[in-house]
Amino acid sequence: MIFSGIAKIDRRTKNLVKRLKPGDIAVIMHEDLDMVAAENLVACKPRAVINCHSSISGKYVNRGPYLLIDAGIPLIDNAGDELASKISEGDRVEVVGGEIRKNGAVLATGAVADIRMLNARNQLAKEHMGEVFENFAANTLAYLDKEKSLLYSNLNMGSLRLDFRGRQALIVVRGSEFKKDLDTLRQYIHEQGPVLIAVDGGADALIEFGFKPNIILGDMDSVTDAALRCGAILIVHAYEGGEAPGMERLNSLGLEGIPIPSIGTSEDLALLLAFERGAELITIVGSHFSVEEFLSKGRGGMASTFLTRLRVGSVLVDAKGISKLYQNKVRPMLLIYLAAAAAFPIAAIFLVSPLGPLTQQFMRLLKLMFNM
Structure with a gap:
């Protein structure tokens, strides 16, 4: 090589x-x-x-x-x-x-x-996954008590006024195969017109598919400058103490952002935002909810995500993997069956019409010519 x-x-x-x-x-x-x-x-x-x-x-x-x-x-x-x-x-x-x-x-x-x-x-990894799962579960349980406020406390959004009542919300996260799932939801977006909330780089995917995000939310570390300038409301995920590292980037671009402190991930924050603002249905694409995904992000537990989903579960639809569940493909045999079904009545009508006998004579003539 x-x-x-x-x-x-x-x-x-x-x-x-x-x-x-x-x-x-x-x-x-x-x-x-x-x-x-x-x-x-x-x-x-x-x-x-x-x-x-x-x-x-x-x-x-x-x-x-x-x-x-x-x-x-x-x-x-x-x-x-x-x-x-x-x-x-x-x-x-x-x-x-x-x-x-x-x-x-x-x-x-x-x-x-x-x-x-x-x-x-x-x-080799499988051989000690038991220990990994045990540590992951222990860490999750330890943080459940510390982060239990996610179940009942509202976000501190300052002067930001958003109202999603009577509307649905679609949250786009950069997860595994999220673009395939987003592509499957094109018709849903066109028909329902949900509030489009992009978590960091999810904004670039929405723009790539021809949609403008209404809100871009996150640490602002994996979204392009062009996406940040698309005119969306920019919400920076801040720590509990108020520190918001993502504001530095927005300031350098001359853009205004609104910091919102919250425990957990930016994905959790997006779910809570849509829920508290009254979205009647929340669909999320690219979500992280498996142990492998959390470990790959360096997170030793999933307490905040577990608690957040408990709170918003009544209106949450997780569309991760929907592209595998529904694939809008037409199989070749189906096309053949459809063509045959359409051709049969046309042929029957044609043969019983006044042109039918002429057609039969023409077919006999062709047969004689090929036999010569």
């Missing part, structure tokens, strides 16, 4: 994909490459991906790296942190087997990932 390309490097994969182009070589530092990051990399169509860290560390079962292999994108794994100091953005690098070279010199050596290697690492 020998190939070369222009290196694009970043410590944060979600920042790298914003400038990664087809044919580039992505150099990432992403331990436990999660599904969302892998999907974003695949969408960019790089020549290869070099991970300085281990794409499957063995902490938990991880399916992310399989997406690269399935897409035919070579993955050079665990190349080492020192590679980042030897490569600069825009350098042309060559990969020979597991060796990463620049100007003929070997900079680092990684492992060429394949299905067998990924399966072996995940098997």
